[in-house]
Amino acid sequence: MKRVACGLGMGWLGYEGFEEFVLQRPDRARAIGFHNDAPATLDQFSRPAEYFHEDAGLVRCDLCPHECELGEDDRGFCRVRVVKGGRMHTVAYGNLCSINVDPIEKKPLYHFLPRSPIVSVAMGGCNLRCRNCQNWEISQAKPEDVQRFDALPEKIATLAIERGAPSIAYTYTEPLVTWEYVRDTATEARRRGIKNVLVTAGFINEKPLRELCRVIDAVTLDVKAFNDRFYREVSGGRLHPVLKALEVFRQEGVWVEVSFLMVPTLSDDPSEVGKFSQWVVERLGRETPLHLLRFHPAHKLMLLPPTPLHLMQAGREAAVRAGLCHVYLGNVPGADSARTVCPHDGQVLIERDGFRVLSNRLKSGACPACGRKVAGVFSV
Numbered sequence: 001m002k003r004v005a006c007g008l009g010m011g012w013l014g015y016e017g018f019e020e021f022v023l024q025r026p027d028r029a030r031a032i033g034f035h036n037d038a039p040a041t042l043d044q045f046s047r048p049a050e051y052f053h054e055d056a057g058l059v060r061c062d063l064c065p066h067e068c069e070l071g072e073d074d075r076g077f078c079r080v081r082v083v084k085g086g087r088m089h090t091v092a093y094g095n096l097c098s099i100n101v102d103p104i105e106k107k108p109l110y111h112f113l114p115r116s117p118i119v120s121v122a123m124g125g126c127n128l129r130c131r132n133c134q135n136w137e138i139s140q141a142k143p144e145d146v147q148r149f150d151a152l153p154e155k156i157a158t159l160a161i162e163r164g165a166p167s168i169a170y171t172y173t174e175p176l177v178t179w180e181y182v183r184d185t186a187t188e189a190r191r192r193g194i195k196n197v198l199v200t201a202g203f204i205n206e207k208p209l210r211e212l213c214r215v216i217d218a219v220t221l222d223v224k225a226f227n228d229r230f231y232r233e234v235s236g237g238r239l240h241p242v243l244k245a246l247e248v249f250r251q252e253g254v255w256v257e258v259s260f261l262m263v264p265t266l267s268d269d270p271s272e273v274g275k276f277s278q279w280v281v282e283r284l285g286r287e288t289p290l291h292l293l294r295f296h297p298a299h300k301l302m303l304l305p306p307t308p309l310h311l312m313q314a315g316r317e318a319a320v321r322a323g324l325c326h327v328y329l330g331n332v333p334g335a336d337s338a339r340t341v342c343p344h345d346g347q348v349l350i351e352r353d354g355f356r357v358l359s360n361r362l363k364s365g366a367c368p369a370c371g372r373k374v375a376g377v378f379s380v
């Protein structure tokens with residue numbers, strides 16, 4: 001693999017590590033990706049990609065806001081899309097690095113088919129560069145380097161049926177960059193009565209997202225921080241497209257839950273959690289579940305400590321003050337941090353211990369005491 005740095009510095013993405021991804025395009029200052037890094041020949045895992053166009057001898061990808069401009073044999077910044085024969089291909093199709101059956105609470109997803117198993121699949125690659133990524137061994141790898149299972153869409157839909165799982169999650173890495181595989185698998189799954197869940201950072205352009213939403217039932221969207229600087233300096237993305245994606249999911253009728261990792265000194269300010277919660281109340285609705293997640297040292301942020309518990313609690317209080325009804329703490333011991341209560345009378349409705357549901361008192365998705373419906377999808 002050959003990476004080319006052209007000395008643009010770290011200004012436009014603000015992340016020193018990005019210099020190594022900058023492609024040399026004298027007249028185009030923003031091109032990123034991997035020069036001359038496509039496989040020598042396309043194999044069984046390659047498919048023609050959607051969402052690209054030709055522009056002055058280069059191929060421009062229209063799938064995500066990075067909008068990589070690639071020449072022949074270049075690979076996109078996500079490592080999933082390559083240019084061969086003057087057009088874009090995905091090298092991740094059916095080329096899975098991970099297949100598991102998880103409890104759905106692990107996604108985290110608390111208001112969507114609680115206590116159900118979910119088939120969870122992933123392919124290598126991601127269009128962000130989070131310094132704290134828990135799954136960097138697969139997210140920051142080429143799909144063909146971490147491939148372990150051959151699984152075309154029918155196989156995953158069949159697996160869900162065989163395992164009694166009512167839904168499939170596209171998760172662990174960034175499913176949006178494997179758009180073609182997710183679309184085809186989700187279409188096949190839906191045809192056979194299985195629901196589809198995305199666990200994503202939401203860094204995608206609007207048009208492909210709206211198209212994908214047609215076959216997606218629920219999403220856990222991981223918002224990295226409520227400021228653009230964090231996105232540029234810690235994650236290698238931008239905030240605005242992510243907020244837009246949240247609104248698009250909501251408009252398209254996809255069930256939305258939001259997660260927010262509180263990274264010590266970088267995104268653990270309770271007032272920022274409060275401001276973000278206010279945004280969620282206004283744009284997505286006060287019954288949108290928010291999962292505040294406790295950071296544990298990972299990847300390039302090994303020297304930071306776990307998030308102090310008092311800040312997690314303060315973040316939760318700020319979110320509740322902003323008007324959110326369902327605010328959960330993830331990776332934090334204590335039953336009340338993962339309890340669903342009735343927004344009307346405070347009755348405890350669902351009790352959890354980690355990813356286990358201990359009790360579920362909902363009756364047809366409503367509080368048995370007052371009859372108030374709880375937002376979510378509680379039956380198949």
Ligand code: SF4
Pocket residue numbers: 061062063064065066067068075076077078079080081127177
């Ligand atoms: S999806 Fe991949 S190739 Fe396309 S613009 Fe985003 S990072 Fe680049």
Ligand SMILES: [Zn+2]
Pocket residue numbers: 342343344345346347367368369370371372
């Ligand atoms: Zn009630």
